[in-house]
Amino acid sequence: MKLISVIGSGTMGNGIAHAFALCNFQVNLIDISEQSLQKGMDAIRKNLDRQVVKGIITEENKISALKNIHTFTDTKLGVEHSDLIxxxxxxxxxxxxxIFKDLDKFCKKEAILAxxxxxxxxxxxxxxxxxxDKVIGMxxxxxxxxxxxxxxxxxxSTSDEVTKTIMNLSINLNKNPVEVNDYPGFVANRILMxxxxxxxxxxxxxVAGxxxxxxxxxLGMAHPMGPLQLADFIGLDVCLAIMNVLHxxxxxxxYAPCPLLVNMVTAGSLGIKSGLGFYDYSKGIKDAHVALKFSN
Known part of the structure; x- marks a missing residue:
């Protein structure tokens, strides 16, 4: 695995590109517009700077990681030589x-699609x-x-070889991979959502505010973040989409989504991404305050 392509430069996509580039992989970051790619690269620079300040990486590591990332708005050009997409x-x-229909046409036959x-x-x-056999979830x-x-x-249909390859690759990224089977929500979101x-x-x-x-x-369950605040961070639209998949x-x-969740998404209150969810983020995340007082 030498060349990795990442489709999407949003929060998850730029984070994945960041992780691979920092581990000295060549990364093609792909999105539909230059504006989206610029926003994604700005986020990567900001997060790398944060790691430098904290002493997690050096300035040289940051510079090297940024050199490892190349951006594309043309999917075919961005994936045609990649080992993993x-x-x-x-x-x-x-x-x-x-996306996967296109990837299957554009990518070399031996490429793994995740x-x-x-x-x-x-x-x-x-x-x-x-x-x-070469399609897997990461x-x-x-x-x-x-x-x-x-x-x-x-x-x-995922092969043993592909599964082993992705497990080992994840370890090389300094991650802890856990193999799970293909059922709605997998493990993390089947429990969390x-x-x-x-x-x-x-x-x-x-019952409470x-x-x-x-x-x-x-305080009672030692969660680092409350579930309503976490929902805002994930995105209420994403929470609703996952609950619908489970249901x-x-x-x-x-597994039926709560009517309040449905109403909030319909109204455009999606959490941090829209500036309003269970909390109001109009003054920034650090100064967020409760936005929703609700009783049935």
């Missing part, structure tokens, strides 16, 4: 399947390609440069 687009099954999906079936994504955690876990999701959804129900039913719910989970995948009403 990691898709990090929005959590939408139709978008991902279109998705950073947090809930969508790897088998479903692989079904639109002619290389299902679910990185946010923020990618900091978080050690990579969920390696083995699809129904119902907890977040239940926290939203707790607010919706008037936003700050109170988050405080109970932080449809298992057909169990316990």
């Amino acid at each position: 990691i898709e990090a687009a929005t959590e939408n099954v139709d978008i991902k399947m279109e 998705s950073n999906t947090s809930s969508i079936s790897i088998g479903m994504i692989a079904s639109v390609t002619n290389r299902a 679910h990185f955690m946010n923020p990618v440069p900091v978080m050690k876990l990579v969920e390696v999701i083995r699809g129904y 119902p907890m977040i959804n239940e926290a939203i129900y707790t607010l919706y039913e008037g 936003v700050e109170e719910i988050d405080t109970v989970m932080k 449809q995948g298992f057909g169990n009403p316990k």
